[in-house]
Amino acid sequence: MLKKTLIAINIIGAMIFILVVGFTITRLTVHDLVSVDQQLRKNIIQLAYEHYDNPLEHIAMKLGKGRIISVNPPASAEVQFFTLFHIPLGILRGQPDVKLEILQNLINPHEETDKIQRAKEAVRKFMDDQGMELIYSSFSLHPSNFLVGISSGQNKESRTMRISSEWLRPVYVFQEKKFINNDCQVYQYEVSAENYKVIEIQTAWPRWFQPEEKNDCPDVYSQPTKSKEELENFAFKFFLNIPRYNRLLLSSDESDFSPKFTELKYFYEWLWEDDSISLPEGLTGDPYQHPVIKIILTKDGRLDYYLNTTELFEKIDKE
Numbered sequence: 288m289l290k291k292t293l294i295a296i297n298i299i300g301a302m303i304f305i306l307v308v309g310f311t312i313t314r315l316t317v318h319d320l321v322s323v324d325q326q327l328r329k330n331i332i333q334l335a336y337e338h339y340d341n342p343l344e345h346i347a348m349k350l351g352k353g354r355i356i357s358v359n360p361p362a363s364a365e366v367q368f369f370t371l372f373h374i375p376l377g378i379l380r381g382q383p384d385v386k387l388e389i390l391q392n393l394i395n396p397h398e399e400t401d402k403i404q405r406a407k408e409a410v411r412k413f414m415d416d417q418g419m420e421l422i423y424s425s426f427s428l429h430p431s432n433f434l435v436g437i438s439s440g441q442n443k444e445s446r447t448m449r450i451s452s453e454w455l456r457p458v459y460v461f462q463e464k465k466f467i468n469n470d471c472q473v474y475q476y477e478v479s480a481e482n483y484k485v486i487e488i489q490t491a492w493p494r495w496f497q498p499e500e501k502n503d504c505p506d507v508y509s510q511p512t513k514s515k516e517e518l519e520n521f522a523f524k525f526f527l528n529i530p531r532y533n534r535l536l537l538s539s540d541e542s543d544f545s546p547k548f549t550e551l552k553y554f555y556e557w558l559w560e561d562d563s564i565s566l567p568e569g570l571t572g573d574p575y576q577h578p579v580i581k582i583i584l585t586k587d588g589r590l591d592y593y594l595n596t597t598e599l600f601e602k603i604d605k606e
Contacts, residue, residue: 309371310350317352317369322449331355335366335387347376356386406459406478413485420464421476424494428455430477430486433596438571451570456599458486462493468589471504479598488593510587515548515555522557522582525593546580554591557582564600 319328332353336345351370365386368376377385407421435454457480463473467490475491478484526546546559561578578600583592 306350306371313351313369313371313373316373317354319355321355321357328355331364331366335368341379344376344379347371347379351376402480403459406480406483407461409478409483410461410476410485421461422464422494424460424462424475426457426459426480427477428457430456430458430594430596430599431489432487432574432594433599434573435566435570436573437569438573454566454570456486457481462491474590482598482601484595484598485593486595486599488590490591512586513588515550518555518584518586518588519557521588522555522584525582525595526559526580553586555584555586561597561600 335353336348347370348368351368351374353366353368356365356367367386370376375383375385377383403423407423410421411417411419433456434450436450458477459480461476461478463476466473471492472490473493475489476485477487479486546557549556549558559580560575564578566572566576575596578597579594580597581592581594582590585591
């Protein structure tokens with residue numbers, strides 16, 4: 288009887304030892320690939336736990352650890368979980384490399400109807416099209432191409448960024464219902480939720496569009512091309528929409544306003560950067576450190592991209 292008891296104790300002890308070793312290995316080897324605020328991380332991991340409804344997966348998650356692969360703070364993130372001995376949780380579903388996308392509802396659109404409507408009107412005014420049909424898409428705490436934080440790492444591959452909450456600039460995102468020139472894409476607009484200025488315009492696949500339908504889309508670059516000179520006046524009209532920079536355009540001294548011009552295979556690009564204003568020391572802008580106005584036109588004369596971050600620097604400019 289004593290012998291059997293000793294054997295049982297040894298077996299239990301060995302199992303506990305294996306669990307401890309497996310647990311320790313995972314804890315020591317699984318790390319986030321991006322740096323995020325601890326509270327945000329806690330929220331993301333909690334939402335991930337709620338996604339898994341299999342009791343066996345819940346146990347495996349408790350014995351292991353999750354890591355954040357990527358994040359669009361704090362609207363969405365990608366998470367990957369590992370159980371004992373750094374074994375991917377996805378192996379339980381036959382998908383060892385599976386990553387879980389987490390989405391957070393930051394606002395209730397029904398509670399912000401007036402603000403969303405005001406943002407829509409700002410787009411219609413900017414595009415001079417009062418009949419434009421816009422569909423509310425989402426809310427983000429920063430535009431697609433404006434992110435500010437404390438950067439670490441020596442190169443793009445290893446660099447991480449801890450987001451600065453003071454530099455979050457929330458936007459409403461809309462998609463136009465009408466296709467662009469019979470193309471399968473639509474314009475997507477990002478409007479400041481603070482001052483209702485149009486920050487960014489880009490082309491996008493409609494949210495209601497099915498991937499298999501892309502095969503039936505026309506060739507958007509088949510139209511006759513135009514020269515830079517033919518399209519430059521159209522491009523500069525977007526700069527004129529920013530009153531505080533009108534003086535640069537209307538100045539008799541052309542050196543006051545000289546956007547950088549780049550010709551690409553299908554596009555013409557104009558980029559102007561205001562070097563007189565910069566982020567505070569220690570902060571990094573992704574992708575720009577200064578206010579910029581960027582216009583991209585297709586060579587057949589269609590707007591492809593617009594970015595104006597000058598308004599987003601307004602707070603620092605007033606200090």
